[in-house]
Amino acid sequence: AQTVTQSQPEMSVQEAETVTLSCTYDTSESDYYLFWYKQPPSRQMILVIRQEAYKQQNATENRFSVNFQKAAKSFSLKISDSQLGDAAMYFCASAYGNKLVFGAGTILRVKS
């Protein structure tokens, strides 16, 4: 069974600064995918970034990047130049065989 753990219930960052959200996962599979989803107060979840486990290169999407450590089963999200619009709940998720499992989420607060 897949499990995803987000150990930080809440994080804060100053506007324009950088913040890193942690995620660890457990799977016995060799081929899987990892995702970060953002859920703003509107509740509509939006994909932020995804990573294929077989790719060693860390995924990057504009101000969002990941640090994927396969051996450690760690998948952290770095948000650079934080903006007020980044304030939301962030969910880490892993997918194998059409099953997508989410962590409990991290609330990100952005201070102006």
Add this chain to the structure above:
Amino acid sequence: EAGVAQSPRYKIIEKRQSVAFWCNPISGHATLYWYQQILGQGPKLLIQFQNNGVVDDSQLPKDRFSAERLKGVDSTLKIQPAKLEDSAVYLCASSLVGATNEKLFFGSGTQLSVL
């Protein structure tokens, strides 16, 4: 492009009553998902449809929950009778073909409060 539509946005009922949620996925998306998100937890998959067939309903409490996907498009999730622990946000999502690496498109969910 229209997104995933869900209704109602909020619903308050008393325990033992029944309730239904509706979802209209993005046009052309073959796969539809219903997730339950309890406060403080991540979304948990209840049921996954591929067109109008069920792919996974292993976590659906079948004694009280039921779901159908009409003609492989719209979907309805029903709870009968509701329990206090069913209070949650019910999210509908869709994807083009249901591949493991695919991006899911989510609706804004229905927040259910069972009193």
